[in-house]
Amino acid sequence: MKINYKTISSFLIYIVSVGALTISDFIVVGKFSPEGVSEWAFYKSVIFVFGGMCVLGFDQLLLREIDYYEQFKKQFFIQSTLISFIISCFLFLYVKDALKSLFCFFILFFYANFMFEAGYWRGKKELLLSQLNTNLWKIIILFLLGFFIYFKETYEVFYIYLYSLMLAFFCLYLINSKLKDRKCLEEKPLNKEQRIKYFLIGFYFFIHSFSLVIANYGEQFIINIYGNKAISSVIFSYITLYSSLVLAAIGFIGFYLGPKVRYYKNFNLRVYYKYQSVISLVGVVLILINSVMVYIFSPYFYKNIDFDLLLWILILFLTLCRVLYVFPSLCLGVFGDEKSLKKSSFYSLIAVSGYIFLFMFLMKSNNQYMRYLIILLMIMHWLCKIFVSNYYVYKCLVKRVPEYEG
Incomplete structure (x- = not known):
């Protein structure tokens, strides 16, 4: 029987990363006050709900049309930057802190970028690299959570999330830049009709993704907004x-x-x-x-x-x-x-x-x-x-x- 080492490796990364985030949640539930648990849940919902919105369905579109990666990337960068900025301004009404609001922009953009690059590698059937892009920050957050709990007398949940995504972004930028085959990234031209078609398909995927993340994490955001x-x-x-x-x-x-x-x-x-x-x-x-x-x-x-x-x-x-x-x-x-x-x-x-x-x-x-x-x-x-x-x-x-x- 042929052993698929890439599939096994991707499975191990998935187990470790999702296990790390799950263990982090278990630690928070066991060690944090109800207010701390609520804050942890709120920022987690912000990342998945609004970070997922900023992807705009491009991750799913890449699974179907990987040959247009370079064209999609330009469009993704412009749209995700704009939407991340708008949402971070909206979040200012809740966090009431200009610096945190600015950092929310980077959190959302980093997460959206992870999902976009994961869609690229998934479209290339490189499940190992796709899992790494999707989940590296979840591994980092467990270590940072442990560090803050055991070595810091005071800490804010927000910065645990921020530092985790920031570290993951820089690590993945280096990895993706090194491993992408530049010969396979030549631009395929898109005419106006194709652009409209793929924009609409991406929008439909976005609606499905938005509905999904609201179903998964939206309740925590709304409950916390109401205090x-x-x-x-x-x-x-x-x-x-x-x-x-x-x-x-x-x-x-x-x-x-x-x-x-x-x-x-x-x-x-x-x-x-x-x-x-x-x-x-x-x-x-x-x-x-x-x-x-x-x-x-x-x-x-x-x-x-x-x-x-x-x-x-x-x-x-x-x-x-x-x-x-x-x-x-x-x-x-x-x-x-x-x-x-x-x-x-x-x-x-x-x-x-x-x-x-x-x-x-x-x-x-x-x-x-x-x-x-x-x-x-x-x-x-x-x-x-x-x-x-x-x-x-x-x-x-x-x-x-x-x-x-x-």
Whole structure:
């Protein structure tokens, strides 16, 4: 049997990096005050939500059209710089610190650049380098967190994130510059029609990505904007304990299957349903194992977190929804034609707009059951995303393999 060392190496980097960020979250939940946990969750949501916005779907576009990397890079640099600046100005209203607002610009730009370069390497089927670009900062943040906790009497969560992304940016700049084959980076001209086409496809990917990061991290940003740090801390702690390890494992499966599905010559609905069934089963098993592990170790490491049965059940169902979304989202990105991407992005935009509106309305209500209502709202949003993605994947694969009879 031939051993694919690149795949194994990329898997190890993924395990180490996602494990590092997950361990960082576990440390924060165990050692920080509720206010500290809330602040950690807020800046994490800023990076993933707004940094993800600044990518503008170019990472997904590169998976399909890698030959236009140089053309896309120029457009990405201009657009991501502008959007990072606008968002950092908006964040000033929350952080109320001009220097932090300026640093937010660099944080967002660095993260967007990581994802763009990761898309390049993924399009080249260099999964090892793609993982390194995506996840190096997550490894660095664990070491910096440990340093600040054990060697500094006072520290700010914001600067742990800033220094992590800054160090990762300079390291990756050197690595990417060294390893890129300049002969393969010759510009392919894009005419006006192609520019418009790829801009629209990138925009549709952006809507899907924005909807996804809002579903994953948006609740922490909105909760903190409304100043409810207690709710933020509880929800972040439960998601960290009962979801993070499961989603890390399923996330790598999705990452690995992206190029594999793309180059699968006879991929059809039967294969799609087979993969989805296996991923769902693996997800359920991992959810149960994770819950047992948390039950065993919580008395030793998380005595300060009270067990809430209803919240636990809701978090498990939320985790399952997130597992079920991984593969249809991947297949829509690979097989979706422009029309399907346009329509699915439109419905995703409606869903995420409704989600944000209801979330903000809920935060103003001061309901005593708010923590449960927030998770229920998150579940409803994920169910909408699952339905939309599955529907358009079905339509695309039926067109691709018309002889399939269901």
